[in-house]
Amino acid sequence: MLNDIALGRYFPGNSLLHRLDPRIKIVLLFLFLAIIFLWVNSLVYLALGSMTAALIFTAKIPLRMVATSLKPLWWIILFTFLLHFFGTEGEGIFQLGSLTATWEGLKQGGLITFRLALLIILSALLTFTTDPLALTDAIESLLSPLKRFGVPAHELAMMMTIALRFIPTIIEETDRIIKAQESRGADFTTGNILTRVKNFVPILVPLFIAAFRRADDLATAMEARCYRGGEGRTRLRRLQLGRLDYTACGVSALIVGGIFLLTQWGII
Amino acid sequence: MPIEVKNITFTYMPGTPYEHQALRGVSFTVEEGAIVAIAGHTGSGKSTLIQHFNGLIQPTTGQVTVDGVDLLGRDKKSKAAAKEAARKVGMVFQYPERQLFAETVYEDIAFGPLAHGLTAKEAALRVREAMSQVGLDYESYRRRSPLELSGGEGRRVAIAGILALRPKYLVLDEPTAGLDPRGRKELLGKIKELSLKQGMAVVLVTHYMEDIVALAKRVVFLRRGEIILDDAPRRAFLQREALKEAGLKPPRTVALINRLSEAGLKIPRGVLTVEEAAEAIYQSLSPRQGERQQRVK
Numbered sequence: 001m002l003n004d005i006a007l008g009r010y011f012p013g014n015s016l017l018h019r020l021d022p023r024i025k026i027v028l029l030f031l032f033l034a035i036i037f038l039w040v041n042s043l044v045y046l047a048l049g050s051m052t053a054a055l056i057f058t059a060k061i062p063l064r065m066v067a068t069s070l071k072p073l074w075w076i077i078l079f080t081f082l083l084h085f086f087g088t089e090g091e092g093i094f095q096l097g098s099l100t101a102t103w104e105g106l107k108q109g110g111l112i113t114f115r116l117a118l119l120i121i122l123s124a125l126l127t128f129t130t131d132p133l134a135l136t137d138a139i140e141s142l143l144s145p146l147k148r149f150g151v152p153a154h155e156l157a158m159m160m161t162i163a164l165r166f167i168p169t170i171i172e173e174t175d176r177i178i179k180a181q182e183s184r185g186a187d188f189t190t191g192n193i194l195t196r197v198k199n200f201v202p203i204l205v206p207l208f209i210a211a212f213r214r215a216d217d218l219a220t221a222m223e224a225r226c227y228r229g230g231e232g233r234t235r236l237r238r239l240q241l242g243r244l245d246y247t248a249c250g251v252s253a254l255i256v257g258g259i260f261l262l263t264q265w266g267i268i
Numbered sequence: 269m270p271i272e273v274k275n276i277t278f279t280y281m282p283g284t285p286y287e288h289q290a291l292r293g294v295s296f297t298v299e300e301g302a303i304v305a306i307a308g309h310t311g312s313g314k315s316t317l318i319q320h321f322n323g324l325i326q327p328t329t330g331q332v333t334v335d336g337v338d339l340l341g342r343d344k345k346s347k348a349a350a351k352e353a354a355r356k357v358g359m360v361f362q363y364p365e366r367q368l369f370a371e372t373v374y375e376d377i378a379f380g381p382l383a384h385g386l387t388a389k390e391a392a393l394r395v396r397e398a399m400s401q402v403g404l405d406y407e408s409y410r411r412r413s414p415l416e417l418s419g420g421e422g423r424r425v426a427i428a429g430i431l432a433l434r435p436k437y438l439v440l441d442e443p444t445a446g447l448d449p450r451g452r453k454e455l456l457g458k459i460k461e462l463s464l465k466q467g468m469a470v471v472l473v474t475h476y477m478e479d480i481v482a483l484a485k486r487v488v489f490l491r492r493g494e495i496i497l498d499d500a501p502r503r504a505f506l507q508r509e510a511l512k513e514a515g516l517k518p519p520r521t522v523a524l525i526n527r528l529s530e531a532g533l534k535i536p537r538g539v540l541t542v543e544e545a546a547e548a549i550y551q552s553l554s555p556r557q558g559e560r561q562q563r564v565k
Contacts, residue, residue: 062283176361177366179324179359179361180361180364180367181367182324183359183361183430184429184430184433185380185383185384185433201369202367202369202379203369206368210366
């Protein structure tokens, strides 16, 4: 039951997107997210939408997984759409009580919905095509200039690496504890909110105990191997920019530049 | 009526790159009062298989019945029946002491009976009974916190928590893992007692062959989600090919006799316990026995 978590799942592969330097991927992701926020324009969205579709296709991510990545935010998307559908002034389509659905609302709602979906899918693409460890390496590398201002880049990245490393372990542990307590007759699905919260005690207590014990063990193990923070630490896998990365940057720059010029000239 | 597993398959995360078929057509019956061991290498599907016994997971294809009741309830009525049937199967997971959560040993053991709707009075009775079954003194343990118990004690408390449900079938996943030799011996003794005195059927998942020697009347070898052997331990451990395929080593007694036999000693095969092995070695070394064997030859 807990195996269905899609967000943050890595799909091993060897596509262009997989081979791209994770730092470039992060930077470009933020660039495109910014564009999506800055230009609320159906043609811009169409262009970025087709780009996203092409990326999904080349990275061979199953469409079902892309859809699953939208699932957690499904209600927010629906709510936003309805808010715009009924909340925008304009030519009415139909009446629902005191609410009027409008054509302008439909257009606006569709646009916003598409924007939200695009934001989520693009972000999901990053985690789908990037090994979590490479991702944290990239974050450390991107944050390292901030070390001068006292940002503990290495420590932050190490914390993320550890957290990511233990997500599957803790999911497995949770799954087992739930099953064990279910076998003893625990019930997590019926009763009012208060009883349901109370019913989670048999899961949460062992889970916390296990997490603390594990953290303690890990700290001991790291100290035993002389871990003492990022100072003077070298790495086995070094990130290095290649031709592919420069090409990706160039193509992205062209897309962004093109959008910028076209909007400046008022063509779209 | 037994637990019957009919030709089940189980696939984890179907339709993703992580798809993994854990069971491929397993059929298997646990008779009433039997002690069955399931052995196999890591990833052979042992744990997946036993989780079908009380409906924690449903097979992708195939059927599991407990006392004739299908554990896959299709409508409301059969669902209730399935739940009722699944309750007859007590499930003790790996390292069960890690699932203790209550403030006292008493409360933890009473959790199951109370969750099943028993009154406090009935539950109290069950707690006493279960604690004596695992050999924990009621007065000295009931008020202690599960956190301050040793690993072996914690495990007994956890098993008592399952026994308090009075299961007809007891399923244990690696019950002796991480215990010291004494704790292991004591626990196995208690399990054997439960089977003999209460007629409880026991399914034991393990990769410690010594546990099988000590307890089981029947052993099943699993390999990559398939049963490759289902026989009495005495015969099963002579099947060297099957053992090797399942990624298992024979018990030390059997291994010793095998080596002696390979070294040229005339020695009867099919021994299981330490006593039998000692007897066999003694017999084959005593000169009269040797002469007699030679004469027979």
